[in-house]
Amino acid sequence: MTAPLNDAHPAGPGRALPDTQQGMRRRNLARVMHTVSAQGPLSRAAVASRIGLTRAAVSSLVDELIRSGLIEELGPERPGRVGRPGSALAVSGHGPAGIGAEIGVDHLAVCAVDLRGTVRSRTVRYGANRGRAAAPVIQELTGLVRRVVAEARQEGLWPAGLAVAVPGLVARDGRTVVRAPNLDWHDTDLSALLPDEIPLTVGNEANFGxxxxxxxxxxxxxxxxxxxxxIGIGAAVVVDGHLLRGTRGFAGELGHVPVRPEGPPCPCGGRGCLEQYAGEEAVLRAAGLEPGEDRVGLLATRAAEGDEDVRRALRDAGTALGVALTGAVNLLDPESVVLGGALAGLAPWLLPSLEDELDRRTAGPACPVAVSRLGSEGPLLGAAHSVVRGVLDDPAGVAVRG
Known part of the structure; x- marks a missing residue:
């Protein structure tokens, strides 16, 4: 079973519900779930006040969510409130969980996140995936998924869905990797390779990040x-809280924007792409270093120690990023640029030249650049949380399992 992609998030049923009595109830169940998730613990009366429904209506909705194992009662609210204390409600720490997975060029990772947003299980396998056929890579990933699911089940959780982040273009069907140049995968249907007992969505790693x-x-x-x-560079555009995905779902391929049209060839087929100047391997080459398991750590350590070759390579990478980002900023006028993944760990040495380039080239006022605190964990966490968001968006659509 494959869940469709949508503009809100890649793995949730954020689809419009029908304008019927049943559709209205499903929307109200979602309103209760989101309210308790974002603001809980709350009493039934507090939920009713926040979403504008009667206490009786909310009580009926809450009872249904408790029976489904999505909300639990924690006991009386804190003392000191006027009137008889209500029972505090919170999203359940048991029941459905989002399973997130990431296929990287040099690693595989899987985690389980409960409805409260807590990572309950996580595993990672380091090793080169570039140039390997998809089937053995997915076989290894499947083993990691099953391990995490088994650990989650021991804690009273079951998988509501599996979302897989990949470094490439993913079709709108949410399962086919159209092209992943750094893996050398083309038109690969992951739903034909992964076990089908868990609802599956595949998405671009930058989008999940x-x-x-x-x-x-x-x-x-x-x-x-x-x-x-x-190894590569990806980007995603968020507009009013929604992904801007493009006609075919391929928006955000910043790494393949040419910054020097006559530059070195790129695996995508172009020349002088941003990845050839600001990707991890490109920076290591420019610094005269051999790639290892912890490339970002190596670069950051050498830069902090004052290695001028590394610092120069990072300055040049920041300049190339600034050139590529200028076009995007001029075209889209975002409120900010956020650096994530490996870029977050190298920000102290990338930002000065990147911001200088942006300031010099941007037509309008300077666009602020922020650094993500999630770093390289972003795609994996985004994948798992997209499943969790799907449960919050349509709790009535979640089958009760155990």
Whole structure:
């Protein structure tokens, strides 16, 4: 079973519900879930006040959510309130969980996140995936998914869905990797390879990273351009809290914007793309270093120690990023640019030249650049949380399992 992508988030049923009595009830169940999730613990009366329904109506909705295992009662509210204390409600720490997975060029990772947003299980496998056929990579990933699901079940959780972040273009069907140049995958249907007992969505890693920033970042605006990097460089555009995905779902390929049209060839088929100047491997080459398991840590350590070759390579990478971002900022006018992934860990040495380039080239006022606190965890967390958001958006659509 495959969940469709949509503009709100890649894995949730954020679809419009029908204008019927049943559709209205489903929308109200979602309103209760979102309210308790964002502001709880709350009493039934407090929920009713916040969403503008009667206490009787909210009580009926809450009872249904409790029976489904999505909300639990914690006991009487704190003392000191006027009147008889109500029972405090919170989203359940048991029941459905979002399973997030990430296929990186040099790693696989899987985690389980409960409805409260807590990571309950996580595992990672380091190793090169570039040039490997999709089937053995997915076989390894499947083993990691099953391990995490088993650990989650031991804590009273079950998988509401699996969202997989990949470094490439994903079709709007939410399952087909159309092109992943750094993996050398083309037209790969992951639903044919992954086990079908868990609802599946596949999405671009930069999109999931941006959604993690939107949902989990502190003070993140609803209009921003999110840029992340590992071997490749991806970007995602968020407008009014929604992903701008493009006609085919391929928006955000900043890494393949040419910054020097006659530059070196890129795996995408172009020349002089941003990835050839600001991707991790490109920076390591420019600094004269050999790639290892912790490339970002190596670069950050050498830069902090004053290695001028590394600092120069990072300055040049920041300049290339600034050139590519200028076009996006001039075209889209975002409220801010957010650096995530590997870029977050290298920000102290990238930002000066990046911001200088943006200030010099941007037509309007300077666009502020922020650094994500999620760093390289963004895509994995965004994938898992997209499943959780799907449960909050349509709790009535979640089958009760155990």
């Amino acid at each position: 941006a959604l993690a920033e939107l949902w989990l970042g502190e003070g993140t605006p609803r209009d921003f351009l999110h840029v992340s990097a590992e």
